[in-house]
Amino acid sequence: xxxxxxxxxxxxxxxxxxxxxxxxxxxxxxxxxxxxxxxxxxxxxxxxxxxxxxxxxxxxxxxxxxxxxxxxxxxxxxxxxxxxxxxxxxxxxxxxxxxxxxxxxxxxxxxxxxxxxxxxxxxxxxxxxxxxxxxxxxxxxxxxxxxxxxxxxxxxxxxxxxxxxxxxxxxxxxxxxxxxxxxxxxxxxxx
Numbered sequence: 230x231x232x233x234x235x236x237x238x239x240x241x242x243x244x245x246x247x248x249x250x251x252x253x254x255x256x257x258x259x260x261x262x263x264x265x266x267x268x269x270x271x272x273x274x275x276x277x278x279x280x281x282x283x284x285x286x287x288x289x290x291x292x293x294x295x296x297x298x299x300x301x302x303x304x305x306x307x308x309x310x311x312x313x314x315x316x317x318x319x320x321x322x323x324x325x326x327x328x329x330x331x332x333x334x335x336x337x338x339x340x341x342x343x344x345x346x347x348x349x350x351x352x353x354x355x356x357x358x359x360x361x362x363x364x365x366x367x368x369x370x371x372x373x374x375x376x377x378x379x380x381x382x383x384x385x386x387x388x389x390x391x392x393x394x395x396x397x398x399x400x401x402x403x404x405x406x407x408x409x410x411x412x413x414x415x416x417x418x419x420x
Contacts, residue, residue, distance in 0.1 A: 234263070235272055239283040242360050243276060243293035277332050284360075287337035291319045292363040294332060295341060298323035299352035299363035302342075302379045305370035311392050322365065322373055324349050342377045348407045368401040376408050386418040 237252045238244050249260040264281060267273045273281045282290050288308070292300050302320035306312045318338040324346045332339040351369030354361050365373060371388060374380030389396055398419070405411045 231267075231272075235267070235283065238273070238281075240360075241282075241293075242284060242290050242362065243280050243282050245279055245281070274334075276334050277329065284358075285335055286358060287319055287334050287339060289358055289360060289362060290334065291321050291339050294339060295321065295323045295325055295327060297325075297349070297363075298341070299365055301352070301365035301370045302374035302377065303370075305365045306367065306374075306388065308364060309367050309370075309395070311367060311388060311395060318379075320373070320377065320379055322349070322352075322377075342373070342379075344373070344376070348376075350407075351404050366400070366404075367396055369404045371396075371401060372404040372408070372411065375411060375414075382414055382418050385415070389419060 234253055238248065241248060246257065246260045246264050249263055250257055253260065253263065255263070264273070268275055268281070273283055274285070275281055276290060276294055280294060284290055288300065288304065292298050298321045300319060301322045303312065303314060303316040304319040307314065307316055318340050321339055321341050322344055323341055324344065326343055327341050330341055352363055352365045355364050371380070371385050375382065375385055389398065389401065402412060402415065405415050
């Protein structure tokens with residue numbers, strides 16, 4: 230039964246004891262015991278209290294820790310091969326306020342950035358290692374990085390200039406309009 234349960238749980242990038250209850254058909258107390266044993270045996274990993282995974286890739290679990298959310302900034306730009314900079318932090322954009330703004334998973338910091346609901350756009354569902362994750366569009370990743378102060382204006386301008394064929398300046402400004410002060414800064418920088 231343990232192998233069947235693990236196979237079913239591995240379909241979820243992130244799961245809770247409620248998922249264990251629904252898959253196993255057992256009660257909540259028994260589900261906690263199962264989770265404890267699987268964690269103790271190294272079959273699953275705890276991401277944060279009450280959230281677990283069978284995976285070891287932080288990029289795979291990052292957009293599933295909090296709902297709704299998506300991966301953005303440097304991690305997204307690295308995914309699209311727009312930068313060779315390897316991120317030590319995966320920035321996850323969400324509309325929810327969290328107690329813990331960061332989570333350490335597999336030596337990588339998952340940092341959650343809260344934005345206003347009206348700016349929660351410019352991302353999509355992609356397949357990564359056979360599972361779906363949520364990733365910002367290239368241009369929105371730059372805007373999110375600037376707004377959250379995870380990227381300087383000089384870095385953003387350099388990224389745009391070095392990747393002219395891969396980025397849409399029109400789309401970049403469309404996303405920047407969500408944050409009025411950003412449009413002026415970008416116009417100055419891209420002259």
